[in-house]
Amino acid sequence: METTDMQLSKASRLSVAPMMDWTDRHCRMLHRQMSRHVLLYSEMVTAPAVIHGDRDRLIGFDPAEHPVALQLGGSDPALLAQAARIAQDMGYVEVNLNCGCPSDRVQSGSFGAVLMENPALVAECVAAMIAAVDIPVTVKCRIGVDDQDPAEVLPEFIARVAATGVDRFSVHARKAWLQGLSPKENRDIPPLDHDLVIAMKALFPHLHLSVNGGITSLDQAQDFLDRGLDGVMIGRAAYHTPCDILLDADARIYGDPTGRSAEEVVHLMLPYIADHLQTGGRLGQITRHMLGMFQGRPGAKAWRRHLSENAHLAGAGPDTVLAALSCVTDKAA
Template sequence: MTSTPLPLSDASRLSVAPMMDWTDRHCRHFHRLMSRHALLYTEMVTAAAVVHGDTARLLAYGQDEHPVALQLGGSDPALLEQATRIAADMGYDEVNLNCGCPSDRVQSGRFGAILMAEADLVADGVAAMMAASQVPVTVKCRIGVDDQDPATVLPDFLTRVSAAGVTRFTIHARKAWLQGLSPKENRDIPPLEHDLVHAMKARFPHLHLSINGGIADLDQVQAHLDAGLDGVMIGRAAYHDPSAILLDADARIFGDGTPGDAVAVVHAMLPYIDAHVAAGGRLGQVTRHMLGLFQGRPGARMWRRHLSEHAHKDGAGTTTVLEALGHVTVMAA
């Protein structure tokens, strides 16, 4: 592997989606050990929390996570500008505005997917964000919400927001139903419209467009790239089966290096785990993100079971992880 992170336009050929309660700093450190190049995203953090909350805790990340992007939620241009300036000062490589999350809490705060109906407000927000620093500002959106016609609303949204200066968008290829579907249902029930996202690339060739939604393996990633899209963002598949997505990503998607090894990743995590536990952290805060590492391999069930049963106990640390790993290596022998 090379040691120099790629430019964001190249790194975003494959990215791991921002996922609430999942893509925290422990998860990102783990994912970075599997891919040097994939672009990683934080969980969504509201601009108000960044400006008025415990910024050091909310935005903490490790230097080895680069390239790493902060995803913000919000619609107030002044707060978005302040939050972007803070993120830039902390060294984030990109700041992304969430225009896709369908949760009730997000709707009540006038951000997330509801902003698909307020393109001009989004344009004002991203303009303020770009005025705050030289850090790239991007947008993650849906193809539409509720009764909107995606074929009409999506190109209008891209036109209005890109006129404010944004050139990189990640499009979740599902409509969000803010009335009648839960956030979980919104990840599965609305039909995927990958063809519409490809049509947007043809219509806006000057924009850097990534696709998100229902993409489960690197074969599908490569197919979307070969068809002309600039990037692919993977969410749940990268979390639940990280080896299948990330261990081969640098070799297959970025043409750099050879496929990684899951057992080696576990050993590479041990110093990080030692430091976390020594600082008063709990083992389970880290290993909960590692449960899917051996998905589909002999011993995977016992790996998950051992960590699930023991990582929460007082004194649990790297010995617990190595004991869990023993179930995998014994089965593989």
Template structure:
């Protein structure tokens, strides 16, 4: 892990962030994404506060120093447990701690955290107060515009007001309702309509808050459009995972004004030392390459790249050469 005394500019990095996504944004995925963008803010998968306090914190929080700036997303609704988890995250060297008030899964609901917390803003306020008392890191909140039969035009501003009164200055708003009854978590990512205008209206209503928007963003053009319209940041989810090259390779130049323009092929080669180190520690190749399958969308040879990795990376004798062999399907076509 990195020097814990070094401070990273998460405020600037949050102009473009990659959303916390369960089973996807693990440490291998984040390392891969960081090779494509030096500046974007990366988030962990959600980790529950009880799991962190009572479980194997070292394993749950492991990350590479190269991932900075990186934020930990916590799930929970017990202020005391969240405070303890926040202290652990601070000691581990994270740059931000985020409270999940947006996940709609049944498991999350039964634990009284995630999107169900949109119905309990005073509890959220108590949670973030406890978290802030436990750290000098930024404590942020990711939320929905409402749940079930709530009226988002009333619920969202009330939620932002109450939670910001508790000291939170940065929110990421998923511009969809979550239907906790009747829709699956997967359906909740697509079926409830997006209401970008409501989130944009919050920009005018709360000019002192730092607001990022999330939901349905699939291009840097859309990212820039939201920034141009006054939002402070844009969080990209599935598009950044399934098509990382489109979102991240040009992000530093276009979104952050940096002279950094990596290539997809170069990113593969840059992953090789990381892969070799992971395998030397007893890891498996597919634990890393499953995050790399979407690197060459629409390019000749992309299907064979995916197929070769899908078929060969899970094998016991798979090595980084397996990745370089897969890359040949792309580079050889390009050279013809």
């Protein structure tokens, strides 16, 4: 897919954050049926896994997912450059370096949030990636880690990395505590500092800066855009209540009024589900991402229960999804 930097910059006005175990190809296909324009990200995949692993399983995707970006984890410039070339060859429109994940497994590999402590290494990594590919190289980071002072650390980090040619950053507006907090706690306990991210836009007006962390509605997203940020990245809310975030996103964020209903999205997923089953896949691999679609609507609990109880059964397929949908549509009638 040919995607210009200008198109990608517009797409990244709203993006769905890369989330481990969640933003796989099936999740992204669902989200794409809800919004034609939002920028979608893969789960984080390590550079060695991209180079040596089962590429189709790890980073394969359907062209219908575009615009879609690959997030890489790693700290070896040569390996990251090689993985970035593979991403480009496979058709991804962007490659993103993870400098924000706080998990022990990531720290042991000297990448993720621990890289906030070594901006020189990050600069070396992204410089190698930029030299290897023609697609944009971007960075997702935290505002700092552990006892760092974010007001000092974040501008230094951004300036050092931007000097290599990176012009788009997504900033999770929380510190990461590398010791003492679990990855789950790191998504909730450290306080948010959205104002610091906004201050970075004033310091670096030439950069495209997106804010991430604690954003749960399109109203919040629009407020950040109105305050001067270039983009908003939404994580858990886009996963757990995708219709609330994504069905109106095209109209409100991109000025495209051709939206779809949740019911239409379910029907659009049926051929994809049938194809997946035909190639040996299981229904639950897709429907697990659909459970929150009708959150807050009559019949939502019955929808979730029907899919949870039946998607794993032999012979489960599109009819199972339609039966679950009737729990919602019958309530609405």
